[in-house]
Amino acid sequence: MTKDCVEFCRALDLRNIDVVGFSLGGMIAQQLAFEYPDMVRRMILMGTGPRGGEGMTFTELSTDLLVDPVALLMSAFFTPSEASKAAGQAYIERLKLRVADRDAPVSMKAAGAQLEAIREWGSIPSTDRYAMLPRIYQRTLIVHGSKDIVVMPINAFLLAQHLPDAQLVMYPDASHGAQSQHADVFLQHARIFLNG
16 A cells, blocks of 8 residues: 555655645655655644554444444544534534535445554554554654544554554544544644644
């Protein structure tokens, strides 16, 4: 996967990039920064965790959850609080604003492949569990929800502890969609981080 990203960037003559990765995308971003350190300037990792992180084998997940994507989004990305549910509804409304060039729905085959990749990333290696992280030297902003039920918050702390140049922002009363629930403040944090 990282090789395809690199080839795409090189085709566009992008030599030094900032990478934003959410969930599985954050796992890919870590691998990209590790394998191609001269290409990645900074990273924003959202709702993700390290290879072999805590509770990241996702044995309870299945592609059956995709039957009702809105219900899945609301239950996984937002907490049951009234404020979080309102933020979830506002997020769903924002998604509807784009009427042209929308992404196609995720196929069951693609979802299965993503789930397999996530489980592989989450399996705990026999030795040197977090050995890759100290070798990722890019400045990193870690964004996580304090009540993330998909990627447990402990994983954000593990990233912050093991990455040499990382800062952590933990949004309150937020689950897996912390950056969507707190979109305005997240945008401010991202701008400060990328421009700083």
